[in-house]
Amino acid sequence: MTTAQTHVERRHTPWYKSLRRILTTTHHTEIGMLYFAFSYIFLIVGGLFALWMRWELATPEGNVVDANFYNSLFTVHGTLMIFFWATPVFFGFANYMVPKMIGAPDLYYPKLNALSFWLLPVAAALLLIGWPNISWTGYAPLTVIQPDIGVDMWILSLHIVGTSSIIGSLNFIVTIWRLRRPGINFSNMPLFVWSIAVTAFIIILAVPVLAFGLTLLLLDRNFGTQFYIPEGGGDPILWQHLFWFFGHPEVYILVLPAMGIISEILPRLVKRPIYGYKAIAYSTVLIGVLGFGVWAHHMFTTGMSIKALAPFMLMTMAVAIPSGIKVINWEATLYGGKIRFNTPTLFTLSFIGTFIVGGITGVFHAGIPVDFHLQDTYFVVGHFHLILFGAISQAAFAATYYYFPHFTKRMYSETLGKVHFISANVGQYLLYIPMLALGLLGMPRRYYEYLPEFQGLHALATFGAILIGVGTIIFLLNLLISWKKGPAASPDPWDAAKNGMPDFMGEAMNEAEAQRHG
Amino acid sequence: MxxxxxxxxxxxxxxxxxxxxxxxxxxxxxxxxxxxxxxADITIEVRARQFAWEFIYPDGTRSAELRVKAGQTVKLELISEDVIHSLYIRDFGLKKDVVPGQVNVLTFTPMKPGEYVIQCAEFCGSGHSNMLAKLIVE
CATH class of the missing domain: 1.20.5 (Single alpha-helices involved in coiled-coils or other helix-helix interfaces)
Known part of the structure; x- marks a missing residue:
């Protein structure tokens, strides 16, 4: 009697209300939710650091914080947004959705999955307590001579977050290969699963190289080795090769899941099957492969000879082609589709639009003489923020709105969603277009103080940043309030199953089979 | 199709x-x-350190600003005394990293007399944004 009662009680208390359950859960949907909570918290933290920087940059002279604190702000902002927002948020989606999409009960190694999540808070704490001021790229020998212990904590933080993503990626690869239900294969597997499979391989090949570079840096700093110090026969450029061999594929680690999730939700929102399934799937693989051959485009000004640089220029331009193929296939999906102007559709469309703007500003850097001017200026900052915020984060927002009814069984507020859409999009162009202009005018990045002639554009950018901040607050309030009080959502909120494209293909096939047998 | x-x-x-x-x-x-x-018509040695530029002319004079003549092809030999810097002349759209352990070369031919700004474009520590110098073309 008592056991039965506790059993009933446990079923009615949501899992997230018990701390013990949060700490011990190994279920993929619950770990997925933990990933979301974690990454959205760090979106707020990283966003506040960004606003703090923009506030400082509203005037040419440094008067809000001191130079070292400003340097820490952009270091922590960069590291945090990449490793604790953009990566984990898609790991969250992957956790929640990949097993459902391939009809698996859970990931192959549920306990390892919990481990790869719980390593993240440790890494984040190390980063925030360390408060390093060496920029997220951590160029040697500045990082070697910087006496601050924060740099060592930054190194360890990246080691831990790297371990976490390697474990997670192995788990996804094994899951996708071993737990696909019969009937789901590489010619009909959902495109999001394709993108997670490719991303997992990129992580496994790229992150160990970063770990290797970081270990050498740790040795240089603490044990007197001189891998990056020329006096001892080392070479500071070695760090750049190791870092960017990881660092550029990292961009694809972030963008491929975003592209994958857009390829999932776009056809369901416009009620038309995805155009060019094979082209999108194969271009994902092609981006993953080509992405490993472009790293030296971050190093065009280091004094390497044109003969060494030219192949990287060609590869950088080549990688734009599979990205373009994806865009054309999304547009072809839109053509003749029934476009509903709800929040996820709007964010999906703005993802495609901003991806085009951000992508084309990226191709500028491939031309070596053009890069001589643009390298390390605000043009680069504007370009990659258009991709990281304008495309990748907006894809995460689109998918969060789209899957919100699945996660919570409730509906969010459409009005607030549209307010968020407008403020995010007006804000991002007010923020990043002035950055592009500043870069063309010759404003180097990571400047605490700047020449007075740049103030107008900087002030405009600060205004845009505030708009984005307000929009993001509205977004999160919308989700939190709707989670408690929103109207109940139907199990098929976007009529996806009705149009023959169930949101979770594997789960739908499992249910259909159960009905046949039952 | x-x-x-x-x-x-x-x-x-x-x-x-x-x-x-x-x-x-x-x-x-x-x-x-x-x-x-x-x-090149003239070779000038550039020494970069946290957080200043120094220009050493062929006759041995040292200066904190770079003076060159219009129409002359200038070759800068870039030497770093500590960390990586980057010499950036925005009006010419030219940039070259100053890397410890190697001597990078930046060549240009200024045509218009005037004053230009040299900025450090590679993050080099707390004074990075103050690492500016003047380029004077006569």
């Missing part, structure tokens, strides 16, 4: 042609930079 396929292949081939053009143009432009270094 459907219409979308035409658009798709048109874009792929169009982009490939454009990229090939950019690639070839870049190759020749940069090769020209590298060739220019051979026939």
């Amino acid at each position: 459907t219409r979308v396929r035409y658009v798709e292949w048109g874009t792929i081939i169009g982009a490939a042609i454009l990229f090939a053009y950019i690639g070839i143009a870049s190759w020749f432009t940069v090769s020209q930079f590298e060739a220019q270094a051979q026939e």
